[in-house]
Amino acid sequence: MTKKPLIEVKSLQKQFPVYGPFGKLGGVKQTVHAVKDVSLTLYEGETYGLVGESGSGKSTTGRTILGLTPATAGEVLYEGKDLVKLSKSEMRKFRKELQLVFQDPFSSLNPRKRIGQTLEEPLIIHGLGDKEERIEKVFRILDIVGLQKEHYYRYPHEFSGGQRQRLSIARALIMNPKVMICDEPVSALDVSIQSQILNILKALQREMQLTMLFITHDISVVRYISHRIGIMYLGTIVEEACTDDLFAETLHPYTKALFSAVPTGKKQERIVLKGEIPSPLNPPSGCVFHTRCPFATERCRQEVPALREIRPQHKVACHYAEEEKQWSN
Known part of the structure; x- marks a missing residue:
């Protein structure tokens, strides 16, 4: 093939x-x-x-x-x-x-925004889904990369380096x-x-x-x-x-x-x-x-x-x- x-x-x-x-x-x-x-x-x-x-x-x-x-x-x-x-x-x-996973996930995440807001942002920009659908998709992506629903409400500084890299992957996959x-x-x-x-x-x-x-x-x-x-x-x-x-x-x-x-x-x-x-x-x-x-x-x-x-x-x-x-x- x-x-x-x-x-x-x-x-x-x-x-x-x-x-x-x-x-x-x-x-x-x-x-x-x-x-x-x-x-x-x-x-x-x-x-x-x-x-x-x-x-x-x-x-x-x-x-x-x-x-x-x-x-x-x-x-x-x-x-x-x-x-x-x-x-x-x-x-x-x-x-x-076409998505990019950055080398330094901490500098690529907005420290003033909760993780849920960061992951929802590209969906909002491209007009995909309503509020409930976007939140549900974020929850699914967090689960796929090995994180939990409660992480939706946290800020980037509350995560370890490995967790932040998972978030960077989640943002690319969303x-x-x-x-x-x-x-x-x-x-x-x-x-x-x-x-x-x-x-x-x-x-x-x-x-x-x-x-x-x-x-x-x-x-x-x-x-x-x-x-x-x-x-x-x-x-x-x-x-x-x-x-x-x-x-x-x-x-x-x-x-x-x-x-x-x-x-x-x-x-x-x-x-x-x-x-x-x-x-x-x-x-x-x-x-x-x-x-x-x-x-x-x-x-x-x-x-x-x-x-x-x-x-x-x-x-x-x-x-x-x-x-x-x-x-x-």
Whole structure:
């Protein structure tokens, strides 16, 4: 059975202007290249994990896909409709189907509003149901994420970190979305609470046939929850594969270094990359990874590698991915 593409991201770019001491009056001094030519596909009912170091552009990619941050260039096709070209009023019609779970649930919850008011707000904005129907729906959603009716009347500061993240998930689910983008939803939680949130997300996905983009820097988390994984470095995707295939054999030098840092209980060589991630203000020419890659050649410094399929459903952006020396220890 062929999987149906729900969201197709094509050559997505996002740049942020950097102004001088006089602000916009002085003109643009530099440009931050946050997202550079990202292409990926989210299939119906799957979880796509987006992994990378801090500053790699993962969160910006997620927010740009949802239109919360306007794209500089590229396409975001949702069921064939390009979201990038829509006005704010046109985009509003799709908000019910495209939801975001924020990294910090406390800062995303209004401290002056009771939880019931916060969860009802999107229903009111979209004119869904009367007062009794909205309250009943909020009660159902609270039950789904493992909370109780009495929590309807409480304020955000009365909840623990794990409970606030459940509330953030509840707010995203209240509109019955088709797509949910989770931006580091468990990074600030204890390990035991992380597992509870991840299990809730997996169960909800099965029951509601949710399509999820799961953004994280935690390799073990993304392995547990994702069907496919994209590895991001300095605003570009350098490797993409099904989860089992990627963990069976990595083909990009950056992915191999990233995975070598994860404790497995087995004897393995730790690959330590030299240098720091280049600044997105002045990204390197050619392959973005060539400044830290032990296998870089002159071609890598001058020519940008395309993200190409080396093996079935396994894509790599590396000129020498087929050569054994790239992945042999």
